[in-house]
Amino acid sequence: xxxxxxxxxxxxxxxxxxxxxxxxxxxxxxxxxxxxxxxxxxxxxxxxxxxxxxxxxxxxxxxxxxxxxxxxxxxxxxxxxxxxxxxxxxxxxxxxxxxxxxxxxxxxxxxxxxxxxxxxxxxxxxxxxxxxxxxxxxxxxxxxxxxxxxxxxxxxxxxxxxxxxxxxxxxxxxxxxxxxxxxxxxxxxxxxxxxxxxxxxxxxxxxxxxxxxxxxxxxxxxxxxxxxxxxxxxxxxxxxxxxxxxxx
Amino acid sequence: xxxxxxxxxxxxxxxxxxxxxxxxxxxxxxxxxxxxxxxxxxxxxxxxxxxxxxxxxxxxxxxxxxxxxxxxxxxxxxxxxxxxxxxxxxxxxxxxxxx
Numbered sequence: 001x002x003x004x005x006x007x008x009x010x011x012x013x014x015x016x017x018x019x020x021x022x023x024x025x026x027x028x029x030x031x032x033x034x035x036x037x038x039x040x041x042x043x044x045x046x047x048x049x050x051x052x053x054x055x056x057x058x059x060x061x062x063x064x065x066x067x068x069x070x071x072x073x074x075x076x077x078x079x080x081x082x083x084x085x086x087x088x089x090x091x092x093x094x095x096x097x098x099x100x101x102x103x104x105x106x107x108x109x110x111x112x113x114x115x116x117x118x119x120x121x122x123x124x125x126x127x128x129x130x131x132x133x134x135x136x137x138x139x140x141x142x143x144x145x146x147x148x149x150x151x152x153x154x155x156x157x158x159x160x161x162x163x164x165x166x167x168x169x170x171x172x173x174x175x176x177x178x179x180x181x182x183x184x185x186x187x188x189x190x191x192x193x194x195x196x197x198x199x200x201x202x203x204x205x206x207x208x209x210x211x212x213x214x215x216x217x218x219x220x221x222x223x224x225x226x227x228x229x230x231x232x233x234x235x236x237x238x239x240x241x242x243x244x245x246x247x248x
Numbered sequence: 249x250x251x252x253x254x255x256x257x258x259x260x261x262x263x264x265x266x267x268x269x270x271x272x273x274x275x276x277x278x279x280x281x282x283x284x285x286x287x288x289x290x291x292x293x294x295x296x297x298x299x300x301x302x303x304x305x306x307x308x309x310x311x312x313x314x315x316x317x318x319x320x321x322x323x324x325x326x327x328x329x330x331x332x333x334x335x336x337x338x339x340x341x342x343x344x345x346x347x
Contacts, residue, residue: 005249012249016257019291023261023284027268032276039280042261046287049254053298058290058306065313070283070320077324078276081331095270103267110259115252119299122252127301134306142303143310150307154314161318168325171332 012052018045036074043067053126055134254295262288273338275330279323286316 022042029035043066050059114122121127132138143151265284272278290309297305330337 009249012253019257020260023264026280026284027264027272032274035277035280039283043287046291049291050294052249053254053294055294055297055306058294058309061310061313065317070317073320073324077327081327081337099267099270102270103263106266107259107263110262114255114259121299123250125250126298129301138303139306142307147307150311154311157318158314161321165321165325168322169328
């Protein structure tokens, strides 16, 4: 066993411990934000393992695409939804007991399957490979010749997923939302301060203290609050989201 | 290092991910655990690619990465839509499709 083998063994164990503890962190940490950070740690350790397996391009893609782009998406959504500290388990479920049992059984079974296999190469450190193994050049050549169909299908699937995500997560009201906000802004202006509406004889709107009108996502729109009295928009105690739901 | 070691790590990560999918109620964390399982499969694919000296396993791992990215995009879009409807982000309460 040469010194290179010892070094790669050390790096392997560090990376393996990082990958496994990152995975455990994802499952055990209460806060989703920390779970995402734990997954980033796991992904980077996994990229080190890929490098040890001479898969340079896959390791680079792992760091750039996964730990970079996909995790940023996760962090944005966690920040948008709000990091809710939540109970780790479902309250009083049988799964709390059964799931770890299932996991251990699955692990034992997979260990039997993987390590008890008759594959000769399992015990070796791999086949001989040419110098360019796993480089972008080789991956690119394989993608554009042998695996061209998979490559094209992958691009199509990415396109469909991007469009689908936009359709799922967009605001439902489209331009109506803008009208609504314009209305609110109009109401914030004190009466008789020279709006164009007043100049053509439209009666001024009843002033309301601006502190009462603070529109925030997910809260009931405070139309009736304040000293304003009667207003020409009918009071709607519904929330904006429910409104969006009904307008669909 | 023998290929078996890499496969062992892959097995462990896959099982941890499976347990996480089962016990966590938050769909965001369930997506994260799905990522764990896909990554475990990736590690196994790359290990087998190294074992045979062929490039096919690495190609497959890259395709799995693409699929994982798609799954994340659609899943997070669903979570944002659920949040906009002001429903609880909890897979135990989102059970209206259950017959």
